[in-house]
Amino acid sequence: GQNIDQPTEMTATEGAIVQINCTYQTSGFNGLFWYQQHAGEAPTFLSYNVLDGLEEKGRFSSFLSRSKGYSYLLLKELQMKDSASYLCAVRPEYGNKLVFGAGTILRVKS
Amino acid sequence: KAGVTQTPRYLIKTRGQQVTLSCSPISGHRSVSWYQQTPGQGLQFLFEYFSETQRNKGNFPGRFSGRQFSNSRSEMNVSTLELGDSALYLCASSPSSPDTQYFGPGTRLTVL
Numbered sequence: 761g762q763n764i765d766q767p768t769e770m771t772a773t774e775g776a777i778v779q780i781n782c783t784y785q786t787s788g789f790n791g792l793f794w795y796q797q798h799a800g801e802a803p804t805f806l807s808y809n810v811l812d813g814l815e816e817k818g819r820f821s822s823f824l825s826r827s828k829g830y831s832y833l834l835l836k837e838l839q840m841k842d843s844a845s846y847l848c849a850v851r852p853e854y855g856n857k858l859v860f861g862a863g864t865i866l867r868v869k870s
Numbered sequence: 871k872a873g874v875t876q877t878p879r880y881l882i883k884t885r886g887q888q889v890t891l892s893c894s895p896i897s898g899h900r901s902v903s904w905y906q907q908t909p910g911q912g913l914q915f916l917f918e919y920f921s922e923t924q925r926n927k928g929n930f931p932g933r934f935s936g937r938q939f940s941n942s943r944s945e946m947n948v949s950t951l952e953l954g955d956s957a958l959y960l961c962a963s964s965p966s967s968p969d970t971q972y973f974g975p976g977t978r979l980t981v982l
Contacts, residue, residue, distance in 0.1 A: 802973040856967045857926045860913040
């Protein structure tokens, strides 16, 4: 089966750094994605990892360890607008099928 | 470039009816995937179409079907609607497959 785990909720302070973890057990692995979804809106693409290591994109970074089935999304210099759900998704096979975790609701407080 | 568009944005149907949802991908994108999002099950993959061919299918009953046209636009159909089909249906497009997917705003379907 396919299993992707991430914390349900997290709270952090404006200006701080937060790390959202994701662990996965899937039938195969062909890449891991992070999406951001604000309430009532569509998911928007944040990052993609297929090889081990860190990918940095502005205030957002994502890390992958394939041997551990583990990824994290790091958000720096948190802003109020970062309050959203963060979705970890694995592409288990060739093609575009994504298996999503339940999402982590991040609340940024002032 | 315009993003992924989906029509209609909101839809109310009754049990037993059927519904067709439409998705226009980003210009130049050839792959379209459909997902169902509910509070209980989260985001679940329905199917992917690439160059008018169904490439992959999720674990949904045969009441859920789709197709893709030569201009890459896609439709999905749900027949004999059930209350549990109430969900946000999201379409995502990508230039190729596999590739990064970009989501549309979704169609909110309510089944009464």
